[in-house]
Amino acid sequence: MxxxxxxxxxxxxxxxxxxxxxxxxxxxxxxxxxxxxxxxxxxxxxxxxxxxxxxxxxxxxxxxxxxxxYAYIPEQPVLYEGLTLWEHLEFAAAVYEIDRGIFINRAEELLRLFRLAHVKHNLPTTFSKGMQQKVMLILGFLLKxxxxxxxxxxxxxxxxxxxxxxxxxxxxxxxxxxxxxxxxxxxxxxxxxxxxxxxxxxxxxxxxxxxxxxxxxxxxxxxxxxxxxxxxxxxx
Missing domain, CATH: 3.40.50.300 (P-loop containing nucleotide triphosphate hydrolases)
Known part of the structure; x- marks a missing residue:
């Protein structure tokens, strides 16, 4: 189907x-x-x-x-100025109603994969274009x-x-x-x-x-x- x-x-x-x-x-x-x-x-x-x-x-x-x-990952990153990277992920997990334990494991895995674990408590609005694109990919893949x-x-x-x-x-x-x-x-x-x-x-x-x-x-x-x-x- x-x-x-x-x-x-x-x-x-x-x-x-x-x-x-x-x-x-x-x-x-x-x-x-x-x-x-x-x-x-x-x-x-x-x-x-x-x-x-x-x-x-x-x-x-x-x-x-x-x-x-479905997950939509746009060309232009859509980010909240006042939220850190980790807070973006927590917000998405709350919207998607992802179990807390599953969320933490999945988020940490994605942050390691895209090499952003060291900036997870930083504001994505200060990131480079490539790093912001990675944030959008992580948010999309978080839902599976x-x-x-x-x-x-x-x-x-x-x-x-x-x-x-x-x-x-x-x-x-x-x-x-x-x-x-x-x-x-x-x-x-x-x-x-x-x-x-x-x-x-x-x-x-x-x-x-x-x-x-x-x-x-x-x-x-x-x-x-x-x-x-x-x-x-x-x-x-």
Whole structure:
């Protein structure tokens, strides 16, 4: 059973102007679906539609029975000025109603993994962009949801941070979680994603596995980048 099925006729922000149209995708347990497109293509709008943050939507976003919850990790960190890193984690645990013992073990493990244990009592608003991104990842992974919706996780992360992220997201997938990953890092996406949704100007250019996208772009040995550029050029 799919974790989520998305069928959007039109969606946007206000008035009659549609930002995205005719968008359909699904995510199953263990999937990592790469949402690929240029700036302004509608990736973030699709994510907002899935997470219920879009005011205007004609269509359906249906979560399957096996999807108990989801975590949304935005591109721009959202942090409280007066809370330390540990207090952010405690607040999230209270909202998610995570058992205290489970929370402490999980939080400490994530802080060690992302190498932030030494600053857990500091204010994240004073951290670097990369460290703030790690805080958002820790908050997302704290819940251990069925579905992760992640917007541009690689921005600001150093190579070690990327390695740590890829390790834990692979672990989550092996436990049955699905992932929707919006990214401009096509080389990385090609290596880690099970399928792709390529979009431009608010609609889907094509979707499928790398093999299927190579077939559709008529580039049997092409990289994801090459296939995307060719499909993009053909759509103009």
């Amino acid at each position: 799919d974790l989520v099925n998305v069928n959007i006729n039109t969606a946007g922000y206000s008035g009659n102007k549609s930002v995205i149209k005719n968008v359909a995708l699904s995510i199953s347990p263990g999937d990592m679906v790469g949402l690929i497109g240029p700036n302004g293509a509608g990736k973030s709008t699709i994510i907002k539609a899935i997470t219920g943050l879009l005011p205007v939507l004609d269509g359906n976003v249906e979560f399957g029975g096996v999807c108990k919850n 949801p069925s579905l992760y919706v992640i917007d541009e996780p690689f921005i600001g992360l150093d190579p070690i941070g990327i390695k740590d992220f890829l390790f834990i997201i692979q672990q989550a997938r092996s436990e049955g979680s699905g992932v929707l990953l919006s990214t401009h890092s096509l080389d990385t996406a090609e290596k880690i994603c099970t399928s792709f949704v390529l979009i431009n100007e608010g609609t889907v250019l094509t979707k499928g596995s790398l093999w299927e996208i190579r077939e559709q772009s008529q580039l049997p040995n092409g990289s994801l980048f090459d296939c995307f550029i060719k499909l993009l050029e053909n759509s103009i």
